[in-house]
Amino acid sequence: MGLGSIRNLDYVVLLCEDMERAKRFYLDVMKFRLKRETPRWVSFHVGSGLLCLRPRTLEGAFQDGPGATSGSASVQLAFRVSPPEIDECLAELEAKGVATMGPPRDIPAWGHRALFFRDSEGNVIEIYAEV
Numbered sequence: 001m002g003l004g005s006i007r008n009l010d011y012v013v014l015l016c017e018d019m020e021r022a023k024r025f026y027l028d029v030m031k032f033r034l035k036r037e038t039p040r041w042v043s044f045h046v047g048s049g050l051l052c053l054r055p056r057t058l059e060g061a062f063q064d065g066p067g068a069t070s071g072s073a074s075v076q077l078a079f080r081v082s083p084p085e086i087d088e089c090l091a092e093l094e095a096k097g098v099a100t101m102g103p104p105r106d107i108p109a110w111g112h113r114a115l116f117f118r119d120s121e122g123n124v125i126e127i128y129a130e131v
Contacts, residue, residue, distance in 0.1 A: 008048075008049075009049060010049055010050065011043070011049055011050035011051070011052050012049070012050070012051055012052065012075070012077065013052045013053070013054055014051070014052070014053050014054075014075065014119075014121060014123060015054060015055070015056040015121075016053050016054065016055060016056055016121050017055075017056055017121060018120065018121070019040075019042065019053055019054075019055060021120045021121075022042075022053050022119065022120050022121050023037070023042045023053060024120070025119050025120040025121075026042075026044055026051065026053070026119070027044075028096070029093070029096050029098055030125075032044035032045065032046055032051065033045045035050060040054055040055060041053070041054050042054075046079070051077070075123050075124070076123065076124040076125075076126060077119075077123065077124070077125050077126065078125075078126040078127075078128055079125070079126070079127050079128070080128055080129065080130070081127055081128070081129055082129055083113060083129040083130075083131055085127075085129065086104050086113055086114075086115055086127065086128075086129050087104070089115060089127045090103075090104060090115055093115075093117060098117055099117065099118075100115060100116065100117045101116040101117055101118070101124075102116070103115075106131070107128075111130055111131060112128045112129065112130060112131065113128065113129050113131045114126050114127065114128040114129075115127045115128070
């Protein structure tokens with residue numbers, strides 16, 4: 001079946017300038033559960049998948065492609081919650097001093113209410129609810 005047999009996204013790897021700062025963000029702010037940590041790799045349980053961190057430059061691994069700007073947003077991660085939890089997430093982020101990219105907003109085309117902010121590496125994080 002080849003590529004057509006893919007059914008799950010098992011893990012996402014974020015390329016980081018500051019591994020320790022990124023690890024603290026996902027532990028302290030997002031409250032993800034640590035799975036594994038080595039000097040060059042950190043992974044967290046997120047539902048049935050993994051969110052992993054590794055240095056942006058790592059000997060023997062894929063490097064940023066041409067034109068990639070160090071410290072620029074590389075990805076957008078979206079995490080689903082129930083509708084009432086959007087405001088709870090906003091309150092938790094504000095209490096931790098995390099700046100959001102505006103207040104929660106409705107996105108009628110997708111049937112979502114969403115809150116956007118950046119992680120410690122500049123990646124965009126979306127917390128959304130289907131409404």
